Amino acid sequence: MAKIELNGLAHSYMPQVQEPQDFALKELNHVWEDGGAYALLGPSGCGKTTLLNIISGLLIPTHGEILFDGNAVTKKPTEDRNIAQVFQFPVVYDTMSVYDNLAFPLRNRGVGASEVDGRVREIAELLELSDSLKHKASGLTADAKQKISLGRGLVRADVSAILFDEPLTVIDPHLKWQLRSQLKHLHKRFNYTMVYVTHDQTEALTFADKVVVMYDGAVVQMGTPEELFERPKHTFVGYFIGSPGMNVVPCHIDGDKAMVAGHAFSMEKGFSKVPEGASLEVGIRPEFLSLSREGDGPAVSIQKVEDLGRFRVASVRLDDHEFKVMVGEDQEVPTDGARLIVDPTHVNLYANSHLVEED
Ligand SMILES: Nc1ncnc2c1ncn2[C@@H]1O[C@H](COP(=O)(O)OP(=O)(O)OP(=O)(O)O)[C@@H](O)[C@H]1O
Numbered sequence: 297m298a299k300i301e302l303n304g305l306a307h308s309y310m311p312q313v314q315e316p317q318d319f320a321l322k323e324l325n326h327v328w329e330d331g332g333a334y335a336l337l338g339p340s341g342c343g344k345t346t347l348l349n350i351i352s353g354l355l356i357p358t359h360g361e362i363l364f365d366g367n368a369v370t371k372k373p374t375e376d377r378n379i380a381q382v383f384q385f386p387v388v389y390d391t392m393s394v395y396d397n398l399a400f401p402l403r404n405r406g407v408g409a410s411e412v413d414g415r416v417r418e419i420a421e422l423l424e425l426s427d428s429l430k431h432k433a434s435g436l437t438a439d440a441k442q443k444i445s446l447g448r449g450l451v452r453a454d455v456s457a458i459l460f461d462e463p464l465t466v467i468d469p470h471l472k473w474q475l476r477s478q479l480k481h482l483h484k485r486f487n488y489t490m491v492y493v494t495h496d497q498t499e500a501l502t503f504a505d506k507v508v509v510m511y512d513g514a515v516v517q518m519g520t521p522e523e524l525f526e527r528p529k530h531t532f533v534g535y536f537i538g539s540p541g542m543n544v545v546p547c548h549i550d551g552d553k554a555m556v557a558g559h560a561f562s563m564e565k566g567f568s569k570v571p572e573g574a575s576l577e578v579g580i581r582p583e584f585l586s587l588s589r590e591g592d593g594p595a596v597s598i599q600k601v602e603d604l605g606r607f608r609v610a611s612v613r614l615d616d617h618e619f620k621v622m623v624g625e626d627q628e629v630p631t632d633g634a635r636l637i638v639d640p641t642h643v644n645l646y647a648n649s650h651l652v653e654e655d
Contacts, residue, residue, distance in 0.1 A: 297489040298364040298456035300328040300351065305360035307346055313358065321346045322514040323359070328506075330365070331487040333480075334518075335500035338510035339536070344493045345461065347510070351491060352459050353377050364456045378456045382449035382463045386441035390434035394425055397433055398447045405452070419447045422482055423475075438466050446475070450482055457489040464499060476502045497537055509533050525581070526642075531649045534579045540609055543585070544646070545617045547578045554578040554643060557615035559594035564640040566655040574647035582609060582622040584642035593635040601629050612636060 307321040316322065321343045328334050336344045349355040350362060353374035361370040369377050380401070388397050398416045407415075420426045423443050428436065433444060442463065449458050464472045480503055483490055494500050500507045501521040508518045509532070516530035517523075521537075528534035534542030545556055549570060553560040561578060570576065587596070587610060596612040596619070608623045614636060621636070623629055645652045 297330050297487065299330040299366075300457060300489065300491075301363040301366075302326045302328075303361050303363065305347075305350060305357050305362060307343075307350060307355065307357045307359075319358075320513055321350070321357070322512075324515055326508075326515070326518065328489070328491070330489055333483045333488075333490045333492070333503060333505045335492045335494055335504035335507045336510060337494055337497060337500040337507050337536075339495055342510040343513045344495075344510055348459055348461055348491065348493050351457070352379060352381060378454070380449040380452060380455045380458045382445050382458070382460045384462045384465045386438065386445045386466075387448070388433045388441050388444045390432070392433060393429065394420070394431055394433055394436070394444055395429040397444050398425075398429075398451055401448055401452050405454075415451055415453070419451050422485075423447050423450075423478060439468055439471050442467055443475070446479070450486075450488070453486060455488075457491060460490065460492040462493055462495070464494075464496075472499075479503055497539075501537075507537075509536065511536075527644065527651065528579065529651045531577060531579060531646050534581070534644075538581060538583075540582055540620045542579045542581045542644075543619045544577050544579045545619070547576050547645075549576065549645070554645060556594075557617060559614065561638050561643055562640040563643045563645065563654075567645055567652050568655050570645070570652055571647050577646045577649075579644040579646055580619075580638060580642060582620040584639040585619060585621040586627070586637045586639075587612065587621055587623065587630055587634045588637050589630045589633045589635065591635050591637050593637045596634050596636045598629060598631065598634055 302324050305324045306319050308319045310318050336347060338344055350357050353372055356371055361368050395416060398419060399412045402412045402415060420429055425443055433441060464475060476499060492503055506518055507521060507524055509516050511532040517533045524533055524537045528542060531544045534544060547554040547556045552563055552566055554563055594614055596614045599611040599613055602609045610621045610623050610629050612619050612621055
């Protein structure tokens with residue numbers, strides 16, 4: 297498998313580029329390690345497919361270059377990049393058996409029959425397709441066909457990378473959960489370099505070692521699921537990752553406190569690097585807020601409480617600002633006299649939507 301380097305990569309679909317907004321993909325410099333599992337996560341239109349198509353060779357970027365193990369492949373066609381691809385909809389040969397479908401990418405490369413057999417059976421076993429190897433693909437359900445597509449993508453061990461474009465979209469929710477875990481297991485076992493496009497955070501967080509969060513054509517953060525949760529580098533990451541997402545409200549700074557609507561939120565750290573004139577916000581995840589009748593937190597009014605099974609989410613109002621607060625099943629939601637208690641170690645400060653590093 298290969299290390300993938302993206303050097304100064306940017307792409308515009310316009311014939312003449314005039315301003316930054318003309319770029320569907322804004323400048324990007326990244327190294328994706330050999331054997332890493334990367335998820336490209338972001339809302340519709342943020343540039344995920346554009347980036348994947350540049351990696352696969354369907355698009356030549358307007359600027360920059362892409363290297364596989366140090367070799368530039370920027371202008372090479374897909375067939376010369378030695379990659380496997382799995383798409384949103386199944387790509388299978390209906391008239392062939394499941395076995396022959398899985399064997400196809402290997403036979404196509406002239407791999408010997410006994411190696412083909414070993415590899416096909418191993419992948420079939422891991423994807424729970426062993427019992428249907430002799431069946432014709434035409435009679436199978438859409439789910440089973442997509443499993444074959446995944447198997448065809450995973451069957452060759454000598455590819456530079458495997459690229460997945462929303463491969464679980466057509467899959468039934470229960471099987472989706474199972475396949476996500478199987479993919480993770482397959483990655484651990486074979487150490488593939490995997491790039492996986494999705495707009496589903498659960499899919500990205502369970503599958504990937506590193507999640508690349510994209511927003512408006514730019515990568516706003518690349519990190520482990522823990523990093524994205526604990527230290528979102530952009531307010532968008534805070535909103536997008538987590539359910540419910542991070543609370544983000546305007547503030548100003550007074551010493552080591554963030555002032556929100558005249559109330560002080562202690563942050564227990566200094567921020568001397570706040571850019572002058574920037575628009576400031578605090579970001580606090582619902583998990584790090586609580587409600588109590590005691591303490592010196594600001595008084596809030598409870599707007600509604602939603603029961604989500606293992607926990608409840610209280611929506612509370614502090615002047616004009618709404619906060620979501622995660623409440624455990626065994627905790628009380630005070631109906632009157634509620635105060636908002638903030639865990640100061642988990643208050644993040646944002647200037648013009650970007651995280652301000654603490655001193
Ligand atoms: N062939 C094209 N010609 C012109 N503009 C395009 C083309 N393909 C994509 N775009 C634009 O580029 C931007 C990024 O699109 P892209 O398909 O990469 O996003 P995405 O994150 O993959 O979205 P989705 O999840 O909906 O597939 C969008 O504004 C889109 O309209």
